[in-house]
Amino acid sequence: MDVLHLLDRLEELIGEGFGVPGTGRVMVDRQRLFELFDELRASIPDSLEHATEVLQQQDRLLEDARMGAQNLREEAEAAYRQKLDQHDLVRAAHAEAERMVDQGRGQAQEQANQAHHEAAERLRQTNEYILLQLRRVETTLDTQLTAIQVAIGEMTEPDRVTPKGA
Secondary structure (H helix, E strand, O other): OOHHHHHHHHHHHHHHOEEEOOOOEEEOOHHHHHHHHHHHHHHHHHHHHHHHHHHHHHHHHHHHHHHHHHHHHHHHHHHHHHHHHOHHHHHHHHHHHHHHHHHHHHHHHHHHHHHHHHHHHHHHHHHHHHHHHHHHHHHHHHHHHHHHHHHHHHHHOHHHOOOOOO
16 A cells, blocks of 8 residues: 555544544544554555566666677677678778777666666665655654653553642
């Protein structure tokens, strides 16, 4: 399930909670809160899986670039051999083969650099998103923990609790 949807449900749970008079705090259904936490924990691996997919895509792009360079090299070598067979054009064939090999290497390096950059950017964006979501959960948990601690404190101090109508 989507982390943002779970955070929306957490906000709804807080909105449905009972206000603790004079504290600005809210009491919520503990069981529902823990269920949402469990669902959040389960959804975080999905984000990590997405990051893994990005890295695998980077590996595929790098492999494609390597294969492209290999193919260009093989084509260049074949062209080179063909040109050698034509002894009138030996020098031209040699230069052309070198140019093709250099071009292939340049293209392969450019593709590899681009793939690496894209994968790094996607991983950075994924990490930023996960960090943002974790900070939101942390803030919500801190707020809830404070409210729970206040409520427990008020309930355990009998002289602070006054019965109605007294």
